[in-house]
Amino acid sequence: MFIAMAVAGTSLGKAKGPIVDPALCRCCRSIKKCRLLSSEYEWLGKKEVYSDMLMDCFGLLLSHLDGEPKDSGVCATCVGRLREAVAFRQQVLQSEQAFLDARLENKDEVPLVETKVKVEPVPDSDASVGGHDDDQDYEPECKVEIELKSESPEKRKKTRPRPLVLKKRSKRELFDRALALQDKLDELLDQGPPSPPKKLKAQKRTPDDHDHMVYHNTITIVLNSYVCPFHNRISNYYCYYCRDQFTNPVELREHTLVHKPSMFESMTENKKIPKIDITRIDCRLCPAKIETLEDFKQHVSSVHNKKIFPVQNEFLKFKLTLDNIKCTECNSSFPYFDSLKKHMIEHFGTFICDQCGACFLEQNSLRTHIKSHNKVEANFPCEICGKNLKSKYSRYLHVATVHEKKPTVNCYKCDSSFLSYALRNRHLIEVHGDKRTFPCKLCDKVYNRRKTLMEHNRRNHLKVYRHQCDLCDQRFYLPSRLKEHMATHTGERNFRCEFCDKCYPRLQSLQEHVRSHSSDRRYKCDICNATFTQNGSLKSHMKSHHQFELNANFG
Known part of the structure; x- marks a missing residue:
């Protein structure tokens, strides 16, 4: 888990403030990149604190916001919905205030409020010096006229429109004030956009x-x-x-x-x-x-x-x-x-690592890759079983899923949670009717997870064996299989049977041997129906007892 500072400018609508990746969103319970509920952010020139916005808009006081940052987050999706709710609340309050003002002015008859919005571009003092750049938005002067109407024509004549001129303000404040009048503003804009102020002098482009x-x-x-x-x-x-x-x-x-x-x-x-x-x-x-x-x-x-x-x-x-x-x-x-x-990196990869020549689409990906060259082996042991994990968050997930049996995999169609992706996939098939079957195009294998199918293709068809033995030419898909293979060179037998103390160099050999101590006789002879606990025992049986039948069938 890391906390980074967002550096995007407010001109593009990005919030400035700390980012936690990964963290738990307290609004939708998803684990992803989040902002902190209690921290202050800058967005479109205004300061915002999401916990305060929740209190002002809904009256919700969230607990334990002063604890771990990973437990006090809010994701970008929920931030957008919260901003919409706050804007709607402001719209309702402004409409209510306009209604009350009109009611107080005419107590005998409930008036109707008609609002006219005029957007007039007014050059400010900066325009007289350098003008406005076409690529940069200027701040117009927004004039709002509120006219009170009643059903009586005589009263309508007596009522004068009250112009309310809003001086130059931030874009966000103008937007909030004009939100209730958006429909009429769109009608005016459709009739013809206001002409921008004349550009007196072209400005040089910046690198951004x-x-x-x-x-x-x-x-x-x-x-x-x-x-x-x-x-x-x-x-x-x-x-x-x-x-x-x-x-x-x-x-x-x-x-x-x-x-x-x-x-x-x-x-x-x-x-x-x-x-x-x-x-x-x-x-x-x-x-x-x-x-x-x-x-x-x-x-x-x-x-x-x-x-x-x-x-x-x-x-x-x-x-x-x-x-x-x-x-x-x-x-x-x-x-x-x-x-x-x-x-796609072959077409658009412009960020290249100077040490190994690896190419990336984004500068952030290159920076993460460069850190891997100077990576210090992280060691976060589990206090219960001693297993070393890569990070604190990996250790948290390990303890939650393995030892505490907490469901951490959420269903994206309901509120159910599961201990593994396999259980969630079964839930999607049985409860939601999903057809989660992924057949291999090169053989007859079928899987219920796309990731498992991809690993099958890499291992069996593409032969992506990245782990090579230093003492021979054999390659392996998993590093654990390479480690087992090394025992054939060193003579080590690290896999011991708990029933008879026999030792084997490979885990698979030990697992086959353990079946001899149980009633698991999964290997069956097709000729005489004899059963065996190990595949090697079945092969020896076929050679010694049915060699004649095999030669007659295939000779």
């Missing part, structure tokens, strides 16, 4: 302008098209907005449509390349059917007057399918999404 243009294009494409942003882990797809898990990309795309794309901007992590499915691109603003991103950029710019900067490759593009997935750049085909994601 390219990142800003990429970010702006990404937001514009997601908000105005039907592309599908997503997360992934071990070839499973997760909804970008609520983290629901899917194995079928068609179901992922259908589910994503229930979310508002406006949430994308507040949830996007700066400096991290998003993954977006472009199987369907069509325009959200009109019925136009569009096939490519370049056509969409041209369409949304020329037809809908949206600002599009002249940059490309704003994000990683995929066309997700249930079977083989093709690379959108070179049309190469891959059986699993993880294989395709690693392949």
Whole structure:
């Protein structure tokens, strides 16, 4: 577990403050990257403390917020929902205040409140010096006119509109004040956008302008098209907005449509390349059917007057399918999404390790990799069984699942929890009717987990044996098998039978021997129905008793 400081600027809507990864979200009980409930963050120029927001909005006082940081988190999804709730509460309070003010002014008759919003760009003092850059938003002066109407025309004439001019404020405060008037504001904007102030002098671009243009294009494409942003882990797809898990990309795309794309901007992590499915691109603003991103950029710019900067490759593009997935750049085909994601490094990997030449898509991934070159072997022993774990969090999970038998694997369709992923998969099949069968395309094996299928392919078909013996040419898939193999060179017999003290160099040999002490006679002769505890005993039996029958059948 580590705590990092978010460094993204407020101009892009990122919150400044400590980040804990991983941590427990106290609002949805998911374990992921979280912010701290009791810490102060800066977002869009305003300070916010999420525990205070929960108290002000819902009257909820959460306990034990001064304990471990990993137990006092709130994830980005819940932060977005909390902000929406606070904004809605402010909207209701403002509407109620406007109603009471109008009621006090006219006690005899309940008036109707009609609100007119005018957005007038007023150049400030800075405009007279250097002007406004086209890439930088300016602060307009927002004029709100509140006019009281009654059913009597005579009273309507006597009532004068009361202009309320809001001086230059932060974007967030303007947004909060105008939230209740959003519908009428949209109608006015549709009639024609206000002309921006004249640019008196062009300013030089900063080094971060390219990142800003990429970010702006990404937001514009997601908000105005039907592309599908997503997360992934071990070839499973997760909804970008609520983290629901899917194995079928068609179901992922259908589910994503229930979310508002406006949430994308507040949830996007700066400096991290998003993954977006472009199987369907069509325009959200009109019925136009569009096939490519370049056509969409041209369409949304020329037809809908949206600002599009002249940059490309704003994000990683995929066309997700249930079977083989093709690379959108070179049309190469891959059986699993993880294989395709690693392949994308060949096209977009720009961050290279100076020590080993490894290439990465993001600078953060390169930094994590560089730390592995100077990695000090972590040692976090379990106090109960003595097993060494990689980190404190790994030790916590080990104690919770192995010794305390606490369910830590949550079902993403209900509130059930389980001790292992295998038990959760069985629950998904039996309770929710999921069809979780993953057949191997190269043999007749079928598995209930995609990860198990991937390991089967790597071990049996791709022959990914990374662990080689230093004394011979044999290679192994697991380091434990290499360790067992080394006993054949050293003569060590570290696996002792607890019944008869016989020792064996391999664990599998010991397990087969232990069956001789039990009634587990799983090996059966097909000719005479004799049973044996070990496969070697069955082979010896076949050679000594049925050699004639074997020669007659296969001779």
